[in-house]
Amino acid sequence: MSSSTTAAVPNAIDNVDHGVAAPAFSPLYRQIKGLILKNLQAAEWRPGDAIPSEMELARRFRVSQGTVRKAIDELAADNLLVRRQGKGTFVATHAEQQVQYRFLKLVPDQGDRTSQGPAERRIIDCKRVRAGVDVARALLVRSGDAMLQVRRLLSFGGEAVILEDIWLPGVAFKGLTAERLSADRGPMYAMFETEFGVRMVRAEEKIRAVLAEPEQSALLKLPALTALLSVERIAYTYHDKPMELRRGMYRTDKHYYRNELQ
Amino acid sequence: MSSSTTAAVPNAIDNVDHGVAAPAFSPLYRQIKGLILKNLQAAEWRPGDAIPSEMELARRFRVSQGTVRKAIDELAADNLLVRRQGKGTFVATHAEQQVQYRFLKLVPDQGDRTSQGPAERRIIDCKRVRAGVDVARALLVRSGDAMLQVRRLLSFGGEAVILEDIWLPGVAFKGLTAERLSADRGPMYAMFETEFGVRMVRAEEKIRAVLAEPEQSALLKLPALTALLSVERIAYTYHDKPMELRRGMYRTDKHYYRNELQ
DNA sequence: CAGTGGTCTAGACCACTGG
DNA sequence: CAGTGGTCTAGACCACTGC
Secondary structure, three states, X not given: OOOOOOXXXXXXXXXXXXXXXXXOOOOHHHHHHHHHHHHHHOOOOOOOOEEOOHHHHHHHHOOOHHHHHHHHHHHHHOOOEEEEOOOEEEEOOOOOOOOOOOOOOEEEOOOOHHHHOOOEXXXXXXXXXXXXXXXXXXXXXXXXXXXXXXXXXXXXXXXXXXXXXXXXXXOOOOOOOHHHHHHOOOOHHHHHHHHHOOOOOEEEEEXXXXXXXXXXXXXXXXXXXXXXXXXXXXEEEHHHEEEEEEEEEEOOOOEEEEEEEO | OXXXXXXXXXXXXXXXOOOOOOOOOOOHHHHHHHHHXXXXXXOOOOOOOEEOOHHHHHHHHOOOHHHHHHHHHHHHHOOOEEEEOOOEEEEOOOOOOOOOOOOXXXXXXXXXXXXXXXXXXXXXXXXXXXXXXXXXXXXXXXXXXXXXXXXXXXXEOOEXXXXXXXXXXXXXXXXXXXXXXXXXXXXXXXXXXXXXXXXXXXXXXXXXXXXXXHHHXXXXXXXXXXXXXXXXXXXXXXXXXXXXXXEEEEOOOXXXXXXXXX
């Protein structure tokens, strides 16, 4: 941007005196982080891809390897990148075996997730709807906007455990159908990456204990008077953009919601 | 100390060839981290204290500042240390205002935690008991060992919200009484630090939805048929030693359990 | 073997705190 | 102002991967 003597490649640095109102000081590595983030968001580098090596990025951004390193450190801590020694640094994806179901915190009382086999998914419904006020507020859209609503049932070991309603912005997920969902094996978020270019980065959950409603207990094949765990999730993509609202009802008689506090 | 010319302080480094069986390679900074951890565990540096400066530790351990820095980075990420630019690095404590109730994930539907005022605590019971099989298994003690059991009620804005049963190893918490607990203002874990030298470092929670039992709904002043959030926590001190089992029943009609997934 | 990320060092300088 | 943590650099070497 400026006209200095050396900078053939535009330089990311911008830490000189601004004259007024200290701009809160953003260190170089954070600016580099921002540049990498922009590449991720623009799908320049896609989930599963290797990004350029630290040395290459250092040359490109005209900073030292250590500075690039610190930027990547933070992105790896945020689960946006994955480092593999000797191989390179890769864009994180929900498709990897190890971190599959990163956002599903329900685990069986006995054994672990592998012992109960893969989840069976049954799509109950998938329809176009208009956003109600609560959905609109959660996803920062206008009420009345076109949405996709999915209802599905997750079973483990042949037993229905989770009943979920999912709301997605119609624009971003145009073309998503019940058939497409039913055909899918593997995590829904992995499919979102490959089919719609939407990568879920983080999520927030509000958890409550509620009494099952008749329809819910029927679908989960439970007695009328049952306590269920209500899990309301908002999932975000890059730049904290909310892209999914999900309301799950969890049976917790043979599973529990596991949380680690630190 | 010793009489040699240079190595007055023993050197932590141990990365030369061991001859056989590669010892999994632990980098220098991780060994430094272990040494610092040992000082924390031995209460050499106590919660709230400043630890020696990075330069001082680098001299003491005979490594570069950068290596100490990386060790401290990890300890800060683990919430064991807190860095304050210009002031120093401090041993983390549950007494600090900002991170008080780090482990309490229940927040009000409207407003935030400050808006409902401080929690009122009422100790219902505090007695010496013997560990049952489940408590013993959770805390890695022998069943029959001496334990302290505390039952208390937490209220927000005058309304009872949480009923908790707490089990503590009798040995470590000798001298803890209902009077001591009732007198206390502020987080229980802060008192554990100052009075018993026990610092809770991390915790695991198992969360379920259950129907309230008559005794529980009575204490919480709720109708008989109510769903409650059951939160079973095991809290750990240094070296992953379990030091507390806690079973909480949470009302979730005006509050929710908030969790962030990333 | 070359290429990747990972560690360690030494030194310079910056931002922040408190006396 | 001195002392703290925070940033940035440059260079050396190590551990790991895959050809």
